[in-house]
Amino acid sequence: QKEVEQDPGPLSVPEGAIVSLNCTYSNSAFQYFMWYRQYSRKGPELLMYTYSSGNKEDGRFTAQVDKSSKYISLFIRDSQPSDSATYLCAMRKTSYDKVIFGPGTSLSVIP
C-alpha cells in the first residue's frame, strides 16, 4: 500500500462546477498537508497548506483535513478552464522532513 493514495482521474467538469479532490494516507504521523497544482510541462506550485486537522479557505479554494479518518480534500468553487491541471496532495511529518506526494488527479474544466 502506498503511503498516499489519490484517484488519478481524469476528472472532467463543466465551467462553474464545484470540484472535490481527495487523498487518503496511511501514516498517522503526517501533520502538514499541502495541495500543489501542476500545469503541463511545469513544476508543481503550492496552492494550499494546512497544519493538522481543520479547514482553510483561500478565494475559490478550500482545503480540509480530517486526521481521524486520514483523509484530506480540496474543493474548488466556480471552477474555471484555467483550473485545468494536475492536482497533487502532499504531506510531511515534521517541518524539516521530506514531502511525500500523492500520484495526482488530472482535472479538465470544460468551457
Added chain:
Amino acid sequence: GAGVSQSPSNKVTEKGKDVELRCDPISGHTALYWYRQSLGQGLEFLIYFQGNSAPDKSGLPSDRFSAERTGGSVSTLTIQRTQQEDSAVYLCASRPMTDSGNTIYFGEGSWLTVV
C-alpha cells in the same frame, strides 16, 4: 535568479551513458530536494539536502544514482550507466530555512529520455 533553475531542460542519452543534472536553488534556500516524476505518475522522492549534507537519501533507487551539493547552493544529480527505466522528469525544489512552513519551490524539471 528569481526561481529554481535546472539544466539541462531536456536530455536524450543512449542507454549505458552517464548523465549529470544540475539544480541551482533560490538564493539563501538551505533545503534542497530532488524528485522524479515518470509519465502519468506522482512525484517520487529521491534525496533531501540540508546545507551540504543529505540527512535523507532513502529514495535513491539504486547505486547508479548519486547526488551532491556544494557550497550550500548548487546540486548535481548523477545517473551512471543509464537505463530506459530512468526516463522521467527530474524535479528539484528548494525551501528557506526560516520557513518552518511548507512552501517548497520547484524548478521546471530536467526531462530525461534514455534511448
